[in-house]
Amino acid sequence: MSNNFKDEVMTAIEEVKNSLVKDKEISDKQMEILLLTSLLEEESQ
Amino acid sequence: MNAEKIETPELPQKKRMTILQLNRIGDIVQTAQMVRLLKEEHGDIEIALVARKQFANPVRFLLDGLFDDVFIIDTDEIFRNTSPLTLSGVRKKLSKFIAHVNAKPSHVSINLTFSKSSNYLHSLINSTHKVGPYYNKQAEVKIEDKWSQYLYATVMRGDMNPFNLVDLFKSIVGVKAKAKNNTEKLKTKDTILIHPFASQDRKKWKSNKWTEVIYKTLKENSEVKIHIVGANNDVEATNEILTNPILNSYKNRIVSHVGSKKMEEVFELMNDKTLFVGHDSVISHLAATKGVQSLTIALGNARVLETAPYSANNYILSPKTKCYPCFPDQECNFYQCHSDIPYQVVNFCIDKLVKGQEINEKELVSEASHFLTSSVDIFKTEFSTQGLLTLNPVISSGLNSKEAIRGFYRLGWLFNLSEIEEGADFPTLTANCQNELKTDLSGIKHAFELCEFGKKYSRYILEEISSATPSLEQIKAHSEKIDEIDGLLTIVKNTFPRLAPIVDYLIVAKGNLFGNNIVQLSESAFLTYNEGANLFSVIYDLIEKTLKEANKNIKTSTKDLR
Numbered sequence: 233m234s235n236n237f238k239d240e241v242m243t244a245i246e247e248v249k250n251s252l253v254k255d256k257e258i259s260d261k262q263m264e265i266l267l268l269t270s271l272l273e274e275e276s277q
Numbered sequence: 278m279n280a281e282k283i284e285t286p287e288l289p290q291k292k293r294m295t296i297l298q299l300n301r302i303g304d305i306v307q308t309a310q311m312v313r314l315l316k317e318e319h320g321d322i323e324i325a326l327v328a329r330k331q332f333a334n335p336v337r338f339l340l341d342g343l344f345d346d347v348f349i350i351d352t353d354e355i356f357r358n359t360s361p362l363t364l365s366g367v368r369k370k371l372s373k374f375i376a377h378v379n380a381k382p383s384h385v386s387i388n389l390t391f392s393k394s395s396n397y398l399h400s401l402i403n404s405t406h407k408v409g410p411y412y413n414k415q416a417e418v419k420i421e422d423k424w425s426q427y428l429y430a431t432v433m434r435g436d437m438n439p440f441n442l443v444d445l446f447k448s449i450v451g452v453k454a455k456a457k458n459n460t461e462k463l464k465t466k467d468t469i470l471i472h473p474f475a476s477q478d479r480k481k482w483k484s485n486k487w488t489e490v491i492y493k494t495l496k497e498n499s500e501v502k503i504h505i506v507g508a509n510n511d512v513e514a515t516n517e518i519l520t521n522p523i524l525n526s527y528k529n530r531i532v533s534h535v536g537s538k539k540m541e542e543v544f545e546l547m548n549d550k551t552l553f554v555g556h557d558s559v560i561s562h563l564a565a566t567k568g569v570q571s572l573t574i575a576l577g578n579a580r581v582l583e584t585a586p587y588s589a590n591n592y593i594l595s596p597k598t599k600c601y602p603c604f605p606d607q608e609c610n611f612y613q614c615h616s617d618i619p620y621q622v623v624n625f626c627i628d629k630l631v632k633g634q635e636i637n638e639k640e641l642v643s644e645a646s647h648f649l650t651s652s653v654d655i656f657k658t659e660f661s662t663q664g665l666l667t668l669n670p671v672i673s674s675g676l677n678s679k680e681a682i683r684g685f686y687r688l689g690w691l692f693n694l695s696e697i698e699e700g701a702d703f704p705t706l707t708a709n710c711q712n713e714l715k716t717d718l719s720g721i722k723h724a725f726e727l728c729e730f731g732k733k734y735s736r737y738i739l740e741e742i743s744s745a746t747p748s749l750e751q752i753k754a755h756s757e758k759i760d761e762i763d764g765l766l767t768i769v770k771n772t773f774p775r776l777a778p779i780v781d782y783l784i785v786a787k788g789n790l791f792g793n794n795i796v797q798l799s800e801s802a803f804l805t806y807n808e809g810a811n812l813f814s815v816i817y818d819l820i821e822k823t824l825k826e827a828n829k830n831i832k833t834s835t836k837d838l839r
Contacts, residue, residue, distance in 0.1 A: 240364035248416075257414035260401060266416070267397035268364075268371055271352055274394055 245269060288382050288405070293323040294450075295383040297399055297409075299350070299390045301476070302332045302540075303584070304442070306562040308389060309339050310587050311446040316343070318454040327378060327398065330354075335540040336559075339566065348378045350398075379403040389446055391429060408449060420789050423694045424448040430781040436580055436602050437679070437778045439687035441666040443587040448695060455664020458589040459568065464549055465633040469494065470504045470564075472555035473518065474511045479577030479609060481556050484517040486620050488524065490554075493624040495527040498631050506543045506560060507535035552630050554623075561586045572626050576614050578605050581656065582668050591658040592626055592636055593668065594618050598652070617652040621645050626655070638672050663691070663699050675707035678714055682775045685819040689812050703826040711827055713775075714820050720773030721820070724780065725813040727762050727769065731806030734758045738799040752795070759802065763787065779816070783809045 248262045258266075298308045305328055312324060325346040326333070333340060333349055340347050355374075359366040379402065388399040388409030396418055399411035409425045410418050420426050428445055432438045440448075443456075471491070475481040491503055505515055515535040518524075524531065534543065544563050547553065553564040553571035557579035564571045565586035575581050575595040580602050585593055595601065596617035603609060625645045629636050636657070641650055656668035676684070681704055691697040706714070737755045741747050763784070770780035783805060790801040 234362055237362045237364065237367075244364060252416055258416055263397055263400050263412065264368060264371055264375070266412070267394060267401065268367060270393040270397055271350075272356065274392070275352055275356065 241265075241269060241272070286380060286382050286403070288384060291321065291323045292319075293325065293381060293383045293385075295325045295327060295378065295386040295402055295404060296450075297327045297386065297388040297390055297395050297402070299327070299329050299392060299395045299398075300332070302336055302559040303557075303562050304389070305332055305336055306339065306559055306566060307443045307587065308446060309336070309343055310443045310562070310566060311450060311452060312343055314447060314454040314456060315450060315452045318452060323381075325378070325381075325383070327402075336563075338541040338544065339563075346381075348374070350374065375401050387450060388425075389449065391433060420785065421791070422449065423786075426785045426789060427690060427694060427782055430785040431778045432583065434781055435777060437683055437686065437775070438580070438583055439683045439690070440582065441585055441587060442583050444665045456587065456660050456666070457664070458660050463570070463590065463630075463633040463635070466550050466552040466570075466631045467500060468502050468504060468546075468548075468551045469627065469631070470506060470543075470547055470551050470553050470555075470560070470569075472506050472553070472558055472560040474507045474514065475556040475558050475576075475579075477577060477605065479603070479605075479612060480579050481576065482574070482615055484514050485521070486615075488518050488521045489620045490623050490627070491518065491531065492521075492523050492527070493620070494627050494631075495524075495530055497624070497628055501530070501631055503531045504546060505531065505533045505535055506538060506546070509536040512536045552627070554627060557584045561591075565591065570630060572623070572630060574618055574623065575602075576618070577601075577609075577612070578603050578607075581654075582666070585656075585658055585666060585668060587666060589659050592630070592671070593656045593658070594623065594626070595654045595656070596652060597654055619645075619649045619653070621649050622653055622655075636671050641672070661699055663697055665691075665699065673705070675705045676710055677707060678710040678717070678775060680704075681706055681710055681714060681823070682717065682816070682820070685816050685823075686778055688819060689815040692815060693808065693812050703823050706823065706827050711824060714824060717773055717775055718817060718820055720769055720776050721813050721817045724766060724769045724773075724776060725810055725817065727766050728783075728806045728810035728813060731759060731762045732803050732810065734762070735799045735803035735806060739796065739803070742796055742799070776813075779809060779812050782812075 244265045248258060248265055251258060251262065296308060298305055323345045325348060326340060326344045327348045327350065330349045330351040333347065355367055355370045359370065383402065383404040385406040385408060386399060386402040386404035388395050388411060391410060396410045396412050399407060399409065408422050410420045410429065413419050420429055424445065428449065473482065473487040494501065495503065507515060512535055515533055519531065519533060543560065544567065547564055547567050547569045551569050553561060553569055555561060556574050556576060561571050561573050565588040568588055571586050571591045573586060573591065573593045575593055581593055581595045585591065596614040598614040598617045601614045622645050625641060626636050636655060650672060655671035657671055659667050659669055661667050684701065684704055688699055688701060691699050734755045738752055741751045741755065766780050766783065770777050786805045786808070787802065790798050790805065792798045792801050
């Protein structure tokens with residue numbers, strides 16, 4: 233997996249974290265990012 | 278107004294259910310077994326399945342006729358075939374997949390997987406009701422239904438679950454249809470299908486032990502043929518078995534399909550003249566689906582009742598090893614449980630089942646020595662009057678405290694969560710077990726009292742809120758008391774580990790209280806503590822009555838001696 237892709241994913245997760253810190257509800261788009269990350273995690277196991 | 282109008286698809290007329298099962302093939306087959314019973318009861322429901330490609334495709338032949346839609350997540354396609362690999366490219370594919378699943382909204386979605394991915398995916402499923410875990414908009418895991426809370430608290434954290442996984446799936450979904458016992462006479466067998474492999478080393482014997490079993494089976498049963506099945510990565514282990522010189526004169530009666538037959542072809546190989554012999558694996562579940570009798574050897578972390586093939590008249594051998602069943606992450610270099618099941622006992626069982634006979638204790642002890650049978654348990658599967666799978670011990674021996682309390686939990690959970698009363702005889706307990714259960718009684722008393730205190734302080738909060746001048750200070754003080762009670766319940770759990778299932782369940786239930794305001798949450802907390810008090814009280818009664826009965830029997834037998 234390219235480093236660019238990893239960076240993109242990390243940035244997207246940071247955005248989700250930030251909105252949670254600000255007590256904002258997470259959107260479906262952000263939920264998709266979380267799903268994608270967990271699928272990636274499982275793939276690497 | 279520039280806002281884009283979003284079209285929400287309407288709910289279909291027919292009731293639609295979407296089931297998420299992202300786990301391995303065995304879990305998919307067990308889900309299919311539950312769905313078959315659901316369809317018997319409600320043939321008019323439209324059912325969709327969401328599963329992973331690598332686990333669902335090998336058993337598509339079972340799924341396609343059963344489910345109205347099968348949605349396959351292909352992570353290879355999403356991650357590896359996206360070129361160039363960019364976040365937007367990957368997200369586009371994932372969004373397309375989710376849109377495809379949501380094209381027909383569901384009345385209910387059910388997550389049977391309990392993994393992070395399936396919980397996120399569950400949140401994205403367009404459904405009116407969600408059963409099983411999902412993430413809410415605050416990214417917190419929510420489990421609202423009782424049986425999923427039970428599964429999460431008990432199955433995921435220990436070995437105290439007294440139910441088969443198919444029955445748990447039935448309870449989560451609310452399937453009432455009862456699985457039935459097979460009343461037909463057992464048939465003689467001319468073929469034995471052996472799957473001597475499993476997903477982990479701890480769950481399977483080494484090749485040499487299987488060689489012994491195969492050699493003795495062929496020697497003692499001249500009419501029988503053996504078919505060995507397995508995956509591509511089992512070819513080497515199969516060769517180790519087949520090239521052993523003791524099998525040289527029997528090669529014409531052994532057929533290896535390892536690495537060459539698809540799951541569907543293996544399924545087709547089995548018929549009512551076949552006996553399946555193997556470890557806990559998908560093939561045993563496929564055999565059960567077809568009504569083929571099986572003899573399963575449970576080792577390592579395979580939990581006997583939880584993963585037993587879901588049909589009647591199957592036999593399961595499990596070791597009496599102290600550390601059995603273990604956990605997958607527990608280190609073990611010795612595998613004592615592997616040697617606690619002697620191959621001679623397996624051969625005795627095979628001989629009986631091939632002849633269409635039952636396995637009984639008397640013959641087992643006289644033909645195989647007591648020395649060989651003392652380290653192994655043998656169970657026969659049967660459905661209870663409530664249509665739930667039970668394991669009946671073939672070798673009568675007193676239960677240890679874990680086994681005994683697991684049986685009490687079965688009655689308690691069924692009564693508490695489904696209002697089902699399942700009859701059971703008083704179990705025979707070992708002397709050690711009686712002492713341990715007596716000790717547990719004091720733990721149960723503490724836990725019961727704590728639940729009663731929990732009820733009291735939840736009620737105080739409600740009373741304070743409904744008073745003319747509610748005091749925030751008072752509410753805070755009562756709430757702190759509740760936190761203290763929860764802390765004390767955890768201490769009780771650590772001191773009396775056999776009480777963990779109820780305490781863990783209460784923790785999960787309290788983490789998923791209903792309501793959006795303090796009144797609703799306090800009411801929900803009251804009901805959860807009440808549930809805990811009821812459960813502890815039922816278990817206390819069952820232990821006390823069983824101990825009294827055991828005591829009565831001791832007195833009667835002492836009288837006989839006089």
